[in-house]
Amino acid sequence: MAAVLQLADVSKNYGSFQAVRNLSFEVERGTICGFLGPNGAGKTSTIRMILGLQGVSSGQITILGADDGRKVRDRIGFLPEERGLYKKMTPVEAISYLGSLKGLPAAEGRKRARDMLEQMGLGDTHKKKMKDLSKGMAQKVQLIASVVHQPEFVILDEPFSGLDPMNQQGLEAMIRSLAANGATVLFSTHVMQHAERLCDKVVLLARGRKAFEGTVAEARATSARYLEIEGALDVNAVAALPGVGTVETLSDIDGIVTLKAALAAGAEAQHTLRAAFVSDLDVRRFQLREPTLHDAFIALTGDHPDDDQRHKATGTQIEEAAQ
């Protein structure tokens, strides 16, 4: 599959602070790519560089065959992390206006806006002002506005933040439908579950560096399977069981502990369970767990995806931002 987005050794510096370091990855046409990392990992800076809103400090970005996102901006849809629309506009006005800035004729923009609002269950909001919509509704409107011109490449920066579970589900369906219709989707998030369900490919970012690029399954494979064992247990006794690597205490309530015991590569959970009974350990619950993307992220980066790695902007950053 042809790559529609290529980053080659891209870095972004804000004064002495390196927000993005030697980042390289590719996104193939028609796929959904998750761009994952904690807040402050460099996701938004990378997205802004892809869009051409900020220049790169070094490296090269190619998007839809252009060396600058600004040259193909009409073929890109973008939902920024911090969202907002004109409060006094109606949803139809806001969507058709932003569509018109992407080259969509106003009448066609209004028609598509009405149809898409209907599809998203916002048919009765046509005549309301944006300020009168709930946050979830406004976010849906902004999402529609970012794709109303039917872009080839859609970039969504933290699209799930602020949405309730119901709306998150709706958004996931919409992202799948965009890809099904041939669009390439790159979305950033620090919530791994969304990426796990949606992505053909993930790029993990931590402290400005790429930690991993590949499929979700490949990412999970980098992390060990583990056992969740509950009972009146001694950590050292569990660690001594065959096939068990490191042991972590998840909880301890009145002497009843829940332990997370990593399984060594190739080890069988059944053997470990049998050995536990033989050793007469007080096991009350025993469960084999496959690693999640969340686990993989921790294993790959040593960081927690919910950490905040943000670096506050400085005066120098302003200067850099406009380069």
Added chain:
Amino acid sequence: MNRAMLIAHREVMAYVKTVGFWLSLLSLPFFAVLGGFMPTLIKRAEPVQNYILVEEAAPAASSGLAAAVREALEKDYDRTVLSSLSIAAVGEAGITGRDTVRKAVDEGGYEAGLAALKQVAPRAGASFKAPRRDKIELPAPAELTSAADGVALDAKAREWVQKDKSEGGQDLSAIIILSNKDSGPAARIWSRRAGNNDMEGQIRDALRDVNRQKAFEASGIDTAVVAQVENYRPDITLLSPRAASGGEVGLRDRLPSIIGVICGFLMWSLIITGASMLMNGVMEEKSNKILEVLLSSVTATELLVGKVLGVAILTLTVMGGWGIISAVGLAATLPDVARDIGAVMLTNGLWLYLLLYLVGGYLMYAVLFAAIGAFCETPRDAQTLMGPVMMAMVVPLLFMQMAVRNPDAVILKVLSFIPPFTPFIMSARAPSQPPLIEVILSIVVMFVFAGLMMWLSGRAFRAGAMSDAKLSWKSFLGAMRHS
């Protein structure tokens, strides 16, 4: 429609749909009309002051003082009437008409003046009403006239003023006790209000007149001669080769400096209003997180140009609206003045210069304000930079008035070439036809500076729109320099 025009269109529509836009469009004509009628309204709203004149008998030489004061007060009223007749004449018949009416009043009094007004300014004459007397004398009650001078008389006066009413039941505002002292005529005014500056001033003037009259008489000078000398109005004709008539200077020739100052102030308020609207709009978009969305669809330059253009269209619409309303109003009420203003505006392409100063001034300030707005989410954020900018903008306000009296003063010439002040100072000077080289040079310098401002502010705008950094002069100038 290209993207900048789409931005401009949205900008215009966003403001046109607001009540504030229509209020600002109609506010100037409303306040202009209100301002014109305000002195009359204030005058009419003032209550009539009824007063009583009492003259102390001692010393013996005091007789006739009250009569003399009455005469002086009457003369004062005559001057008010003359002033009203003059104002009525000048609107319709210009300065020449005013002089004709004054002459008629001097020679034949009010009736002759009114007849002259009807002749030179028929419409004004037909509707003219002499101003209302704001002070009326009431007869003095016996209690006052029979009271002993000094303390007893004061006690009675105090009593009557406290009662508020005269013998006839009318409101009583003041009792004026006249006396002749060695130093000259004097008065004690018992007033219902503690502060009655108006009455105090009129009585003081009247006593001065009386004193002067007596002094002349004491020196053996004929009072008729004194009156003639005092009423003499020298016939002065101001001539200039640059006058519209080629000789005598008329209202038409005095208009340019008046128009200049009005244009300067108007331009100042239009530019500040337009640039502030722009800044507030950008700040709102920044705080609502719309700027980043827009910048993913248009370039920073398209966005800035679109916004500047949109607010410019609004500003010109407001100015055009004011112009049309003023022109129609003037043409209907003062057709001669309207014709003269039209002639001044068309002379030597003045309207074009004014338009250029408006465009240049607006561009300079609009891009600067927009760049400041791009760094701010609230007006409080903007105050850091706006304080010094606004202080600098007060400078032309202080000097524009000087342009009425002396449009070619050296300080004004110097300020004309300092680009941030050029639009205002030159608008005030331009109607007085300064040397052409100054006009052209100031326009060139202004537009070069405006171009520089657009370039620098464009960079700052781009940087500010994508930045979350705290605004300071250092970060702002850094963004201008390095972006």
